[in-house]
Amino acid sequence: KSGKVSLNQNVSDYLPDFTLELKPMRQITLAELATHTSGLPFDAPSQINSRQSLIHYLRWWKFPKDIGKTWIYSNIGMGLLGDCLSAISNEDYNNLYREKILKPLGMQPIGIEIPDNLISYYSQGYGNDGIPAHRVHLPAREAAGSIKASAKDMERFLALAIGLPGSPEFLLSAMRLTQTPFIHLQNFDQGLG
Numbered sequence: 001k002s003g004k005v006s007l008n009q010n011v012s013d014y015l016p017d018f019t020l021e022l023k024p025m026r027q028i029t030l031a032e033l034a035t036h037t038s039g040l041p042f043d044a045p046s047q048i049n050s051r052q053s054l055i056h057y058l059r060w061w062k063f064p065k066d067i068g069k070t071w072i073y074s075n076i077g078m079g080l081l082g083d084c085l086s087a088i089s090n091e092d093y094n095n096l097y098r099e100k101i102l103k104p105l106g107m108q109p110i111g112i113e114i115p116d117n118l119i120s121y122y123s124q125g126y127g128n129d130g131i132p133a134h135r136v137h138l139p140a141r142e143a144a145g146s147i148k149a150s151a152k153d154m155e156r157f158l159a160l161a162i163g164l165p166g167s168p169e170f171l172l173s174a175m176r177l178t179q180t181p182f183i184h185l186q187n188f189d190q191g192l193g
Contacts, residue, residue, distance in 0.1 A: 007031035014087035024063035049139035075144035082143020
């Protein structure tokens with residue numbers, strides 16, 4: 001909506017530290033990050049907790065020769081897309097998420113970090129064996145899934161996703177991009193992540 005970005009722009013335009021040290025990253029576009037066709041791996045080990053450690057980890061990754069042609073779901077790619085959006089807007093990803101999505105939808109300003117006054121409501125999941133499951137936190141790739149929300153807030157997000165009346169138009173048009181086939185693969189179509 002703001003016209004600040006083109007999906008054809010390269011990651012190198014926004015994350016020069018990655019592209020200086022990882023030559024294959026120079027040709028990856030924002031569209032390839034958003035459609036999981038960047039060739040980046042699914043995820044990184046849990047001890048990867050900073051951009052520098054992620055860069056070091058990716059030095060050992062064998063990038064495919066045909067970047068943009070093969071679909072591999074990538075938390076790393078989604079995290080880097082969030083980093084690019086932060087660089088474009090010159091705003092922290094968590095604040096960007098709060099201001100551009102949560103606030104317009106009337107959701108709690110939780111985002112990635114749970115405020116102290118809401119921590120007692122943070123639910124604990126359990127595995128089949130009854131052992132508490134680890135809570136998702138993806139440092140250095142927060143945009144891939146470190147977002148927390150209440151059930152009521154997820155209801156508001158779902159209302160946007162299915163286009164219920166009252167959804168802010170600028171968010172509805174962005175949501176439609178995630179639901180519109182952007183690339184066509186052998187067995188399915190992929191919208192923007």
